[in-house]
Amino acid sequence: MFWIAAVAPLATVVYAAVAAGRLGADGVWIETYRWVPVLGLDLGFRLDQFALLMLVIIGVVGLCVFTYAASYFHDGPEVARTAAVLLAFAGAMVGLVLSDNVLLLFLFWELTTVTSFLLIGTNDEQVGARSAALHALLVTGGGGLTMLGGLVLVAQQAGTWSLSAWVSAPPSGTVVTAGVGLILVGALTKSAQVPFHSWLAGAMAAPTPISAFLHSATMVKAGVFLVARLAPAFSTLGVWRWMVLGAGAASLLLGGYRALRQHDLKLVLAYGTISQLGLLMILFGAGTTEMATAGCALLLAHAAFKAALFLTVGVVDHQTHTRDLRQLTGLGRRWPVVTAAAALAAASMAGLPPLIGFIAKEFALKGALEEGVPGGRLLLVAIVVGSMLTVAYSARFVWGAFGSPDPHHGSGFEHVGADAPHPSKVFASAPVALGIVGLVLGLAPMLINGLVGNAVAALGYVGPAPALHLWSGFNAALALSAVVIAGGVVLFLLRGPVERFQERTPHVPSALRAYERGLQGVLVGSDRLTGVTQSGSLPVYIGVVLLTAVLVPLIPLLSQGGPEEWPALYDSPLQLVFGLVIVVAAFAAAMARRRFVAVLLLGAVGYAIVGMFVVQGAPDLALTLVLIETLGIVAFVLVLRHLPENFRPTMLPGRKLVPAIIGTVVGLFVFVFMLTAGSLRDTSLSADSAAAAVAAGNASVSQEYLVRSEPEAKGRNIVNVIVVDFRGFDTLGEITVLVVATLGVVGLVRAGRRRDGEPGDVGPGDAEPAPMMTSTGAAEADPEPTA
Amino acid sequence: MSAAQPIDQGDPPEHGGAPMRPPSLILDVVVRAEFHVLLIVSTYLLFAGHNSPGGGFVGGLVAGAACATRYVAGGPAELRRSIRARPTTILGAGLLISVSTAFLSLYNDGGFLQHRLLSVDVPFIGPVKTSSAFFFDFGVYLVVLGTVLLILSVLGSPTEDDA
Numbered sequence: 001m002f003w004i005a006a007v008a009p010l011a012t013v014v015y016a017a018v019a020a021g022r023l024g025a026d027g028v029w030i031e032t033y034r035w036v037p038v039l040g041l042d043l044g045f046r047l048d049q050f051a052l053l054m055l056v057i058i059g060v061v062g063l064c065v066f067t068y069a070a071s072y073f074h075d076g077p078e079v080a081r082t083a084a085v086l087l088a089f090a091g092a093m094v095g096l097v098l099s100d101n102v103l104l105l106f107l108f109w110e111l112t113t114v115t116s117f118l119l120i121g122t123n124d125e126q127v128g129a130r131s132a133a134l135h136a137l138l139v140t141g142g143g144g145l146t147m148l149g150g151l152v153l154v155a156q157q158a159g160t161w162s163l164s165a166w167v168s169a170p171p172s173g174t175v176v177t178a179g180v181g182l183i184l185v186g187a188l189t190k191s192a193q194v195p196f197h198s199w200l201a202g203a204m205a206a207p208t209p210i211s212a213f214l215h216s217a218t219m220v221k222a223g224v225f226l227v228a229r230l231a232p233a234f235s236t237l238g239v240w241r242w243m244v245l246g247a248g249a250a251s252l253l254l255g256g257y258r259a260l261r262q263h264d265l266k267l268v269l270a271y272g273t274i275s276q277l278g279l280l281m282i283l284f285g286a287g288t289t290e291m292a293t294a295g296c297a298l299l300l301a302h303a304a305f306k307a308a309l310f311l312t313v314g315v316v317d318h319q320t321h322t323r324d325l326r327q328l329t330g331l332g333r334r335w336p337v338v339t340a341a342a343a344l345a346a347a348s349m350a351g352l353p354p355l356i357g358f359i360a361k362e363f364a365l366k367g368a369l370e371e372g373v374p375g376g377r378l379l380l381v382a383i384v385v386g387s388m389l390t391v392a393y394s395a396r397f398v399w400g401a402f403g404s405p406d407p408h409h410g411s412g413f414e415h416v417g418a419d420a421p422h423p424s425k426v427f428a429s430a431p432v433a434l435g436i437v438g439l440v441l442g443l444a445p446m447l448i449n450g451l452v453g454n455a456v457a458a459l460g461y462v463g464p465a466p467a468l469h470l471w472s473g474f475n476a477a478l479a480l481s482a483v484v485i486a487g488g489v490v491l492f493l494l495r496g497p498v499e500r501f502q503e504r505t506p507h508v509p510s511a512l513r514a515y516e517r518g519l520q521g522v523l524v525g526s527d528r529l530t531g532v533t534q535s536g537s538l539p540v541y542i543g544v545v546l547l548t549a550v551l552v553p554l555i556p557l558l559s560q561g562g563p564e565e566w567p568a569l570y571d572s573p574l575q576l577v578f579g580l581v582i583v584v585a586a587f588a589a590a591m592a593r594r595r596f597v598a599v600l601l602l603g604a605v606g607y608a609i610v611g612m613f614v615v616q617g618a619p620d621l622a623l624t625l626v627l628i629e630t631l632g633i634v635a636f637v638l639v640l641r642h643l644p645e646n647f648r649p650t651m652l653p654g655r656k657l658v659p660a661i662i663g664t665v666v667g668l669f670v671f672v673f674m675l676t677a678g679s680l681r682d683t684s685l686s687a688d689s690a691a692a693a694v695a696a697g698n699a700s701v702s703q704e705y706l707v708r709s710e711p712e713a714k715g716r717n718i719v720n721v722i723v724v725d726f727r728g729f730d731t732l733g734e735i736t737v738l739v740v741a742t743l744g745v746v747g748l749v750r751a752g753r754r755r756d757g758e759p760g761d762v763g764p765g766d767a768e769p770a771p772m773m774t775s776t777g778a779a780e781a782d783p784e785p786t787a
Numbered sequence: 788m789s790a791a792q793p794i795d796q797g798d799p800p801e802h803g804g805a806p807m808r809p810p811s812l813i814l815d816v817v818v819r820a821e822f823h824v825l826l827i828v829s830t831y832l833l834f835a836g837h838n839s840p841g842g843g844f845v846g847g848l849v850a851g852a853a854c855a856t857r858y859v860a861g862g863p864a865e866l867r868r869s870i871r872a873r874p875t876t877i878l879g880a881g882l883l884i885s886v887s888t889a890f891l892s893l894y895n896d897g898g899f900l901q902h903r904l905l906s907v908d909v910p911f912i913g914p915v916k917t918s919s920a921f922f923f924d925f926g927v928y929l930v931v932l933g934t935v936l937l938i939l940s941v942l943g944s945p946t947e948d949d950a
Contacts, residue, residue: 619840623832627848631935634855638942714904714918715837723842724920724927728900731923732889735930739882742934743875746941 009062147186153179191223208314235287244285251278256389290367325400332402341435391488825853843924847931881929
């Protein structure tokens with residue numbers, strides 16, 4: 001499966017290579033297709049050198065991950081699904097980096113959210129995996145929605161949905177500032193920055209190849225990507241500096257600090273990712289050419305070493321069935337090649353020469369030493385301390401996974417690894433290859449000089465990007481690097497005390513706990529709300545529905561102020577007869593003691609109204625109503641079999657009074673409403689007068705339908721033409737509702753029967769009357785021909 | 788109220804269709820005679836709907852009423868015998884037909900739900916003109932019929948009271 005899927009990332013790499021040749025140093029390739037022009041949503045794609053850099057990362061890492069996954073996953077029915085979702089995830093990320101239309105970008109953004117939800121929950125039979133997936137979905141999905149709000153705000157001010165247009169001509173103002181703040185919330189949640197970082201640690205519930213992809217090339221890089229894109233336009237805003245640089249620095253330090261106490265190799269790496277992403281945020285968010293150059297280099301370096309390390313953990317986990325660094329021993333001697341590659345990758349992460357990670361860190365320090373960097377020395381200190389922590393946890397990773405037993409952890413751990421089977425060559429090739437990439441690029445940075453330089457220029461920075469080189473002489477940055485490495489080594493040597501210190505100090509503002517509390521609060525709150533609003537009492541529901549139906553139209557009705565003229569009392573003596581029947585039957589129905597009698601009397605009311613329709617000349621209405629009444633009585637009779645013969649006698653006076661009041665109010669309201677509405681309408685609906693009104697341009701809706709029915713819809717029955725053609729959309733909605741309601745009724749009735757343990761004891765409980773109401777309600781909600 | 792016994796869960800294969808009252812011969816014969824007449828009337832209403840009173844909604848109700856008479860005469864078993872297809876199938880087919888009609892009109896540059904006049908040459912009868920709205924209405928017909936059937940079969944399936 002994964003071999004087949006690997007064709008797609010391979011194609012991405014080939015495409016990127018071809019495009020790089022065609023594009024030239026500062027070329028841009030734009031393709032736009034119309035999609036929903038009304039919303040400003042176009043399929044607008046734009047390939048420039050920065051998008052190319054991202055494409056290379058996604059393609060190369062994707063290729064490694066997919067070939068690796070072919071050996072990692074054992075064949076099974078779920079593997080095909082996993083491969084497909086992982087491919088969709090990669091595809092969404094490719095779409096994201098290529099989108100120029102911000103709405104399209106949002107679309108791909110949320111696609112990565114949804115696919116990552118599915119990927120994290122791959123082992124869906126485990127509770128932990130499911131809740132981790134939900135956590136990621138809620139945090140990144142919520143951030144995405146916040147971002148959408150920001151995108152709309154900025155787009156309104158900029159007058160365009162094009163991301164590149166925003167950067168070339170940045171809008172400004174308070175609204176833009178607010179919008180940028182909202183966009184940054186999206187970027188920070190996606191890139192797992194403090195205080196939204198907790199989902200990423202949980203996301204390691206995913207199988208390792210997926211984690212590798214998610215941490216190195218996709219998902220979390222989306223936030224960095226967006227910040228990189230927007231930085232040239234908005235990095236001078238105050239909100240930008242606080243959010244990007246503040247959250248970046250906090251993540252850099254906190255992630256590194258937390259990584260020092262983890263025992264699960266994957267968790268060490270996960271907190272390391274949070275830390276490294278914080279550094280990337282700082283580099284891209286600072287808004288200077290030097291920092292952005294370092295950012296692009298670190299983007300490449302991080303993709304290579306993080307993927308290599310995760311894949312190595314996968315190999316370890318797959319062969320030894322543990323990831324606990326207190327148990328793993330002796331793997332270094334058994335698997336020299338894998339160990340060497342992992343050590344190279346970890347050294348690149350730590351920023352040791354001569355690896356690409358070292359170059360990136362050197363340029364970061366150099367950039368932070370420059371004048372004019374926001375935050376100045378504070379930022380420099382954060383980078384230095386964060387890098388020290390990085391050195392320490394990199395060493396901790398290598399030592400833990402491949403070293404000999406660590407006396408700091410004491411005994412009591414079963415040691416695993418001395419007899420672990422060797423991984424196959426294909427399986428181990430991906431992490432080894434990625435580890436070597438870091439070394440090659442470190443020794444020969446000129447290979448990526450063009451790519452990085454062009455990418456920085458494509459982002460919109462003026463001034464040439466400094467060329468990457470391994471040795472740039474003795475300077476302040478080199479001295480700081482030495483301090484970083486020395487500090488990191490000291491931290492590693494003191495790993496025992498550091499770990500114990502962390503265990504003793506409670507980390508009070510825990511983001512994970514805040515998330516859990518929040519989720520719990522929402523669940524409890526909605527539970528209470530449901531308890532208050534859903535009483536389960538049918539009379540209460542009907543009362544609320546009826547009173548709402550009265551109160552809402554009452555406001556415009558009062559402003560209208562009653563009927564202008566009273567219509568004639570009756571047009572035909574038959575109407576008097578039917579009216580009398582209606583009144584008498586309605587009162588009798590309200591007075592009836594037996595349910596069956598009440599139903600029959602209601603039927604009498606209905607049939608009398610049918611008579612009214614016939615007299616008034618509305619055969620369609622009459623035909624429909626007579627059938628509805630008939631079937632309604634049948635349905636009632638069927639339900640009445642389950643109910644006691646008589647209504648329950650009530651002792652409480654209010655039980656009878658309140659329904660009576662509600663009924664009277666509704667009746668009065670409908671009476672006044674019909675009179676007022678009727679007097680407002682032009683009632684002359686003869687063909688000639690309607691045609692005249694249409695010609696004069698002041699026709700009412702009914703007059704217009706009358707005139708347009710035959711020539712336009714080729715139908716003489718206006719009622720039917722309205723139902724299927726003029727208002728066909730309504731009908732479509734109504735039959736959909738009808739189907740859903742009917743299936744709901746069926747479900748309720750069957751569920752009610754199943755729940756009632758005592759078959760003979762079906763009283764006026766909750767289970768039976770509810771479907772009865774729904775069924776008659778559905779019948780009344782049918783597409784009535786009187787639109 | 789009878790003694791406790793297993794409740795019927797919907798569609799039993801053979802229940803004998805215990806009617807609610809002793810079957811009446813007259814009712815039975817009359818219903819058998821009028822059932823097909825009612826179905827023809829409902830079909831007429833469906834076809835005539837565009838130009839004279841009727842339409843898919845009323846047609847579906849008439850067909851549903853025809854089935855209801857079968858039910859009144861012979862209980863659930865008789866209802867199942869009257870129309871073989873399952874009510875949910877009819878319901879789904881109706882919605883599918885209506886929705887696909889709506890989407891088909893997107894074809895050939897039409898708007899969503901924009902109906903057009905169709906003319907077909909039927910052998911022996913000659914050219915027949917209809918509108919694509921007819922198929923939309925046919926979907927409505929099926930949905931209404933399915934709803935009535937489903938409600939009858941669920942609310943009317945034999946329960947402990949009938950035993």
